[in-house]
Amino acid sequence: MSFIISTGMFMSYLFEPDFGVVDLENSEVHALGSLDTAVTLTTPDDIGVLTAEIVFFEPTIRNEIVFLAGDTVTYGEVADKLEAAFGRPFKRSVWTVPFLMDEVANDPKNMMRKYRAAFAIGRGVSWPKAGTFNDRQGIPVTDVAALIASDLPGAQQDK
Template sequence: MFSILRMRSTIINRIPIMSGSPSILILGAGELGTAVLEALSAHPKRTGGKLAVLLRQSTIATQDSAKKAQNERIQSLGAELVPGDLANDSISQLAEVFARYHTIISCSGFGLPAGTQIKITQAILEAGVQRYIPWQWGIDYDVVGTGSAQDLFDEQLRVRALLRGQSKTGWVIVSTGLFMSFLFLPEFGVVDLKARTLRALGKWDAELSLTTSKDIGRMAAEIAYEPGDVSHQVVYIAGDTVTYEKVAGLVEKRFGGQWTKELWDEETLSGKLREKPGDGMIKYASVWAAGRGVAWDMEKTINAQRGIELQGLESYLKDMPGFK
């Protein structure tokens, strides 16, 4: 009996006692990183707790007016600027920085060299970070599986394997579907406002889930400050789950006029990929055309389960300016 009590006491002593909100480090200050910081700063359940944003030293010391304004904005939200280079620092260098924080939220993924997300995760685990929300914003890579048209997604699966292979660091993967702004990138192909062209990837009645960057930030803050029983798992959020046919109808309703409609099925995109094998946007579009892991019922989302209303596509379109 004494040995059991002593063991239980040891376990309890290892659980960190935290007063107030956790210290949080955000990796990156782009569109998503800024949205996450704004939501963390304003969250009603935040009671203290340090906020910080990791940036390259050259960005912190910049004389560029736009970057200086961005840095001032970050600081105005109560966050400090922490130097670090995700692409070039070693695992131990990153781990030394990460170890100072309870929670790390990665908002830096686009444009980083292959293997960087693995390195970041290894540094997280080496540092013994209590909780990690990795750069997994997007689709359900478990369902997509290995060997998809977008080879970068295989690295995302390796990150999941690293996190699932240990129990010391808590983690939450937030599947958001497509960033709603991405829907309107001409290079992605679904809505080309300038060319007045609407496309379906795969088939017109296929579904895709969509979330705005602002709402991703809101839900990241919700998970950080109101985790409940969310830990060591994948959760889903979405502002909307719609078919390509509905996307086309809402765009036509919002902007009027004549539109060209095209179907980019898997065969069409495979042909485009043969012509341009290194084109990242065609790779992304091909994954959506395959239709696996890119959509989920709204009832499955953590925002619906918690009664948090996120912005849908029709509302997003109303907020968009008109165009000629």
């Protein structure tokens, strides 16, 4: 059995301070490439559950790329979801591809800078959630709004 599972970015990684995209302390989102650049995000827990489902799926999946998605959002939408959850405005700024490529050139061993540049370019890092394995099989997954509500201190949870 051989297949590739495409998950996008670990959803929690988007909110890691070292990654620099979401700055909760300063209420800011640094969009990679543009505010309209999309990124597909999936939680590690969902990846584990979905991988088990894929391995035992009938008929057996062979020789294909299996796409998963907890959510596919633009960086502008991430800022909107943060504003809704925290009840305060989030400043939006853009880290352009040339800016990020300059950062990589100035520090070529820094993997964080390489990841930011790759996600800013946007090729192969997002796909519609509709049509993914989890969508076709009706398997519930965590979306960005749910992760914000459950994992980020200070977010308002829906009652």
